[in-house]
Amino acid sequence: MSSLATIQKNGNEMSTSKNATRRSNASLPSFSSWVEDLFESGMGTGFMSNFNTGMTLPAVNIKENAEEFFLEIAVPGMKKSDFDIDVDNKILSVSSERKEDNTTEEGNYTRREFGYASFKRTFTLPDSIxxxxxxxxxxxxxxxVHLPKKEEAKEKPAKRINVS
Structure with missing residues (x-):
C-alpha cells in the first residue's frame, strides 16, 4: 500500500511516495547545468570579469575635516617607488604596476616564478582642493594622500553677531 501525502517544505510541495520522489529527482538540474547557471548569473559574470587579470582594486577610506581630505588606500607589500600619483583636470589618479621575476638555477633544474599585479583608482576632485x-x-x-582645501573652502568657526 502506497501512502501519498503532500507536505510543504521551503515553499515547494514534496510527496512521500517513492514514485513521486523519483519523478521529482528527474527535474533536478545536473551538476554541469548548475555550474553553467552559476556562471551565467550576475555573480558568475562579476567573478569571471576579474578572474586571472592581475587586477584588484584596493580598499579606500576617505576622511574629511574642516581643513583637508585624506585618502587612505590599503596596498600592503608595495614600495614607495611602485606608485604613480597624478592630477590632471581635477582628476586624481593613483596607480601601481609591479612585476616580479625570480629565476633559480641549481644543478640540472631551473625554477622560475613570476607575477604581475596592477591597479588604478581615479577620483574627481572638488573645486575646493x-x-x-x-x-x-x-x-x-x-x-x-593628503588633499588640503583652499582657504576660502575651509569651514569658519561659528560667529555671534550682536544686534545694535
Whole structure:
C-alpha cells in the first residue's frame, strides 16, 4: 500500500511516495547545468570579469575635516617607488604596476616564478582642493594622500553677531 501525502517544505510541495520522489529527482538540474547557471548569473559574470587579470582594486577610506581630505588606500607589500600619483583636470589618479621575476638555477633544474599585479583608482576632485599642495606618504601598507582645501573652502568657526 502506497501512502501519498503532500507536505510543504521551503515553499515547494514534496510527496512521500517513492514514485513521486523519483519523478521529482528527474527535474533536478545536473551538476554541469548548475555550474553553467552559476556562471551565467550576475555573480558568475562579476567573478569571471576579474578572474586571472592581475587586477584588484584596493580598499579606500576617505576622511574629511574642516581643513583637508585624506585618502587612505590599503596596498600592503608595495614600495614607495611602485606608485604613480597624478592630477590632471581635477582628476586624481593613483596607480601601481609591479612585476616580479625570480629565476633559480641549481644543478640540472631551473625554477622560475613570476607575477604581475596592477591597479588604478581615479577620483574627481572638488573645486575646493588646493591641487598644487597635494602630498602622499606610504607607511605600514597604507598609502595616505593628503588633499588640503583652499582657504576660502575651509569651514569658519561659528560667529555671534550682536544686534545694535
Amino acid at each position: 588646493e591641487s598644487d599642495h597635494i602630498s602622499a606618504k606610504y607607511e605600514d601598507g597604507i598609502l595616505t
